[in-house]
Amino acid sequence: MAELAEAWRGEETERGFSMALNRIGDPVDGRCVLVSAHDADGAVRGLLSFVPWGTRGLSLDLMRRDRDAENGLNEFMVAMLIDACPELGIRRISLNFAVFRSVFSEADRVGAGPITRMVDSVLSFASKFYQLETLYRSNDKYRPEWVPRILCYDPVLTAVRAGIAVGTAEGFLPQVGPKFLAGPSVPEQIPRDPEFVDRLLAEEERLLRREAPPMRLSEQQRVRRRKLEALEAAGMPGYPPSVPRTHSLGAVRELASGPCPTVRAAPSSP
Secondary structure, eight states, X not given: OHHHHHHHHTTSOOOXXXXXXXXXXXXXXXXXXXXXXEOTTSOEEEEEEEEEETTTEEEEEEEEEOTTSOTTHHHHHHHHHHHHHHHHTOOEEEOOOOTTXXXXXXXXXXXXXXXXXXXXXXXXXXXXXXXXXXHXXXXXXXXXXXXXXXXXXXXXXXXXXXXXXXXXXXXXSOSOSOHHHHOOOOOSXXXXXXXXXXXXXXXXXXXXXXXXXXXXXXXXXXHHHHXXXXXXXXXXXXXXXXOOOOOOHHHHHHHSOSSOOOOOOOOOXX
């Protein structure tokens, strides 16, 4: 699968820093979901890779298909995954991140203002070089719930440097210029620390374990539990398994002076 994904990518610049895992089939990615489409002969013609989004969600990481495959193959794989979500326990799926989605959406409305139409024209021209409007159109066909993405940065970084950093990470801008503006270069291969990976997997396992919510007690239950705690603090078990027998009935009769008292049960209240 990794070889096919690399072959189908071609020579184009890899973009999508904000959503790409930058690997496929890694042993540490056991919770990733891989969707593949096969032709009548069993050959793989397309694949989708999703990374976990919480405990009940998936986020699109990789979308590749054979260039000679039929049109609509990616849409078919997404639709089949959505159809299988109930059986997989998946409740939500996140697809591509569409930049300037609101501009394209507002421009499609009847009565859009001149400024909106002008910005839409500029972005449509830029879409010939970058996938801006294409990503919006490809996602909008699924009728999704659009959620805005917010960029947070340190005030000392300034919006210009933050924009350059994002553009460089996404592959839209080359990493050129002074280091204080473009940032340090990133090596192609980052060495992996096995100890860090083990700690990370252990933390993920801990977060995935669901703990039962605390029991909500009524006022009467809280009072009884406080009394039980007071008895146990005094060394008296609240629910003893048995009561020690110190005398037999014959010994009680001998010790009792006079006739044995009659024990009567009090009538129970309604």
